[in-house]
Amino acid sequence: xxxxxxxxxxxxxxxxEQLDAAVLQVLRSGQYIGGSVIAETIFSIPGMGRLFYExxxxxxxxxxxxxxTIGAVLTMLGNLLADLSYAYADPRIRVGQGTx
Numbered sequence: 001x002x003x004x005x006x007x008x009x010x011x012x013x014x015x016x017e018q019l020d021a022a023v024l025q026v027l028r029s030g031q032y033i034g035g036s037v038i039a040e041t042i043f044s045i046p047g048m049g050r051l052f053y054e055x056x057x058x059x060x061x062x063x064x065x066x067x068x069t070i071g072a073v074l075t076m077l078g079n080l081l082a083d084l085s086y087a088y089a090d091p092r093i094r095v096g097q098g099t100x
Contacts, residue, residue, distance in 0.1 A: 033048075033049070033071045033074070033075070035049075036048065036049035037049035037050075037052055037053055040053070041053045048067060048070070048071075051063070051067065052064065052067045055067065
């Protein structure tokens with residue numbers, strides 16, 4: 001018995017599932033920022049994570065506040081990008097409409 005090829009609707013359904021997985025990766029950006037602190041500190045890699053760790057240890061509060069603000073802004077932009085791409089990928093989701 002031969003398996004029939006995927007129809008266009010099946011292909012679009014699979015594409016939607018793949019986009020859902022990509023959106024979840026963007027939503028986890030806060031975990032990636034926290035992981036960079038650990039990885040850069042352990043392996044002595046220069047980066048924002050190591051800078052954050054060294055600023056905390058030196059009690060350099062302006063640097064800590066700046067890095068936290070940058071991380072928050074990047075997380076918010078990532079969440080906005082994820083929401084917009086999810087609304088684009090799933091036609092049932094519409095921006096600006098409440099539930100009725």
